[in-house]
Amino acid sequence: MFGQLRGKSLFEALPDALDDAGYWGVATATALNLIARGRIVPSVTEDGHDTWRIGPLDHADEVHLRQLAAHGDYDELRAFLDAVADVLPRGEADGPFAAAEPHHVPELKPWADEQIKLSLRVETTDDLRFRAIVQVRGITDPHPRDVRGSGRELAAIRAIGRATWPPLQRLLDQADLTDSEVAELLDTDIEVHWPRNLSTGLRAKAVIGEPSGQFKADDLLTFNWQLALGDAPLTDTEMDLIAEASRPVVRLRDQWVVVGPELKRKARQQLAPITAVQAVTAALAGVAIIDGEQVEVAAHSLTTAITTVPEFPAPGALQATLRDYQLHGLRWLAHMTGLGLGACLADDMGLGKTITLIALHLHRDHPAPTLVVCPASLLGNWEREIHRFAPGTTVTRYHGPQRTLAATGVVLTTYGTMRLDAEALKAHTWGMVVADEAQHVKNPHSGTAKALRSIPAAARVALSGTPVENSLSELWAVLDWTTPGLLGTHRAFRTRWPEPDDTLAKVVKPFLLRRRKSDPGVAPELPRKTETELPVSLTTEQAALYEALTRETLDQIARSDGMARRGLVLKLLTGLKQICNHPSHYLGHSTLQGTSGKLELLDELLDTIVAEDGSVLIFTQYVGMARLLEGHIKQPTRFLHGGTPVPQREQMVDDFQHGRAPVFLLSLKAAGTGLNLTRADHVIHFDRWWNPAVEDQATDRAYRIGQTRPVQVHKLVTEGTVEERIAALLQDKRDLADAVLHGGEAAFTELTDAELAELVQLRSA
Incomplete structure (x- = not known):
């Protein structure tokens, strides 16, 4: 240990x-x-x-x-x-x-209290022998003083010596240092003031060798120590001189240089070669961990080779004109996959990741097919987009009971089918594997993620508008699939980067391309988006149910612990949110009986939107609530949820996009990603999700390339309830966001009884 x-x-x-x-x-x-x-x-x-x-x-x-x-x-x-x-x-x-x-x-x-800092002042004799004077300095003192204090001060310093560096005790009486003690001083944490005629500027860094030819991910690169005096690397002869030195001082370049045992060891030590991916990580971070020590890394031109993206035109077979940022995305993906490195295209939803990948497939012109893994709701969209933008490309749906694999073109499958048929897909030859909506494999231990990782390919590309929905571990899961080993093991990654920092940003940047709709030059033609929280009051019936459930469940929680308590907290939160939606949702009715503040406002919004020839998406996280709304809404409506068959989904999307149904009712999980629903100029979030990134993805079904009208987003929030408190917390960026985004509702199970009561108790509006 x-x-x-x-x-x-x-x-x-x-x-x-x-x-x-x-x-x-x-x-x-x-x-x-x-x-x-x-x-x-x-x-x-x-x-x-x-x-x-x-x-x-x-x-x-x-x-x-x-x-x-x-x-x-x-x-x-x-x-x-x-x-x-x-x-x-x-x-x-x-x-x-x-x-x-x-x-x-x-x-x-x-x-x-003065926080005395102890140090040594080293002096040399004419024959280059050493002596050390013990000094102390208070944290506010500009200059150290030689130790000539009381007996108690001397006793304290002797005790420090026993605990840290035993020769320190002797130096209080006899200042001469042996060569071995000088060498030890170089590797202790004692502050040492060296004489000016000695240089302590000798440093070691690790050097990554140049690739033998064009960089490839499966290369094995040399990795060795390089000693430098200041910024000037030592020659091989000088390195040998350091390695063979018998004293802790060496004459180099007309000056005496102090050399510790660690530097001597590194002058002769040969490091094991490292993989190209490990080399890339070290080069981009500028540091590596060698034998438990963090050391500087020199990478020569390796970083340039990774980050320099060559220019080329869009493929001639592409029946579309790429926007500038899309063309850059194509070139970047082609460069990374050409090196054998994977990549994640993380543009905002609606900025054209699909057409960029179609262009990449055409550009690569690989003899083996491209496999696209996506949610079931996106199969039709992928097929339509490929036929539209690359009409000569063969498209095969590997989905349904009579599925067969193709040897050319693009093969489309779902995450569910991939998980079931992992062995067949693993045995096939693929030129590229694309994971669309890659947040579906953000849990690296899930069966879906393991199945995806088992499929070999010449190139791997992840597409995700939100590569980090909840925690940095999701970023690790995506990039460790695209470029295995880039960020180390999951365990080491979580320890090294519990929070994002500049070093992580440097490592990730070449492998993740992120553009937002608000970035200069990106989608300037998009109209404005207006987001509004609409407060509503609870009805008398809702308030009575809310207070009764709060009182009864908090009492049960106070008498529970462990898993039973956590279960009660989740049950309370779910029940309160259902009551905020409508009493019938909480009571399990098959039809709406009575009313709620949200339902009354929804009716008003729908009447106005449809009267103005608008179209609207209504999102709810509860399929049960959506079924109740489906039976209540008077306007022509389509309802899409996780159990909707793929052909029916595609027909619903077509009906909405062509104006045959102005209201599209969607469950948040089933329809929050991938769909292109630009007919909508209004989005209503009937109930609030704990993670605002999920809501943003849902809104982007309407607010995306192709949208020509301003989009109004309406977020319904019941006043005085847990919904209002969570909305306020998330709006503040989300002060509780660190807890909420890392654990969803489960984060609230760890609140104390008093904190939980503060969160859920009904307040007067």
């Missing part, structure tokens, strides 16, 4: 360590690691007793502790680390910080 956490990059070992030793085992190993690396300072308790505490911490240490504390409590973890730090250094010597029991030393409290 301790060996796992010895390296300077503690966070790299965290996932495996947690599995092996558990939370407190890792906490103990972390304390030992920090103490061994000198991250320990003397301090004084509030009541004046001497104590040891962990510190000071660098950024990497702090990141590690924060990540470890995600599995517990940060303050509790720090208290535990300090407790370990106070026990281990104490020995049998006399004086503060050494005795087995703490001493009462109030005179040391000011010294501790």
